[in-house]
Amino acid sequence: MNRSHLRYFRGSFLVTITGILLAFYMGGNSAEGFSLAEGLSVMFIVAVLAVLEISLSFDNAVVNATVLKDMDEKWRRRFLTWGILIAVFGMRIIFPVLVVSVVAQINPWAALELAVSTPDEYARVMTEAHVSVMAFGGAFLMMVGLDFFLDDEKEHWIPFVEQPIVHLGKLRFAAEVITVLAIMAVAQLALPVEESRAFMISGIAGILTFTAIHKLSAFMEAREQARAAEHAAKSGAAMFLYLELLDASFSFDGVIGAFAITTDLFIIAIGLGIGAMFVRSLTILLVEKDTLAEYQYLEHGAFYAIIALATIMFLKTFVHIPEVVTGLIGAGFIAVAFVHSVMENKNAEAGQGQA
DSSP states (O other), X not given: OOHHHHGGGHXXXXXXXXXXXXXXXXXXXXXTEEOHHHHHHHHHHHHHXXXXXXXXXXXXXXXXXXXXXXXXXXXXXXXXXXXXXXXXXXXXXXXXXXXXXXXHTOOHHHHHHHHHHOHHHHHHHHHHTHHHHHHHHHHHHHHHHHHHHTOTTXXXXXXXXXXXXXXXXXXXXXXXXXXXXXXXXXXXGXXXXXXXXXXXXXXXXXXXXXXXXXXXHHHHHHHHHHHOTTOOSBOHHHHHHHHXXXXXXHHHHHHHHHTTTOOOHHHHHHHHHHHHHHHHHHHHHHHHTTHHHHSXXXXXXHHHXXXXXXXXXXXXXXXXXXXXXXXXXXXXXXXXXXXXXXXXXXXXXXXXXXX
């Protein structure tokens, strides 16, 4: 990465330094006095959480960039400013509190007090919602991935895999819904009766949420194009909502996994917030440098990573899969797509040179 690229990450580095210092103070400060060892320990945990979030959400940045490049400038700026606040405070603090509130059947304020006073109990209740959260996120992301590969107008990266899928494109939503429901029906067989019911309900909610947002986006885009035929940018409000839900689905795995590292809600928020800032910076870099156009298979790699993440989220309802494996699989797809894109660019340049 050259110096011109580093300027996109200045805010992320500033947030990282601030977050690390805050974690050091929070960890070391106690009624007995300040403990250097405890402060350093919490700093290390925050660093681990930040790396976890970046590794799990790298493909999120690429997908965000594919949507943002078609969004009008006003809503693009709003997503990159308001969106990061929603990502950090909404998904890393408010979302876990709401989940605990629903599962424990207590009001959100009581759930927040539970997180502060008895973090172990808070983490236990949060973990109980694991099946429902994974089902919703897995179904939503699987719909996102299938929607991309069912598009018969795009070029193929791995033709023998993608071409057969395109034939289902005539059915569009029916094909996506049937496929996701079939996967869920098989997955829920490995769960106890009560958990399988919660799994199916949450998964169907994920499908309905994607469908509603997709339909709303198409309606608002059509209205926008009818009003201004020369303006091809996608309707901002609907796409903003779609991106926020997409970001939330990517975050589920990281938020749940973070509780295996620490039960302190605010330490989790700092660590994952730092990671979210780097994802935002990478998204801006990809959009402004038009990286997706330069590396033609990068987008494909990101959507393969989405399919992989959705599959892993389904599997995690009954099989333990380390977060590092999840992150490496997603990053692996993107890395392979990037290398293949570079090779194709070099071959194209060589061909032009010979011509």
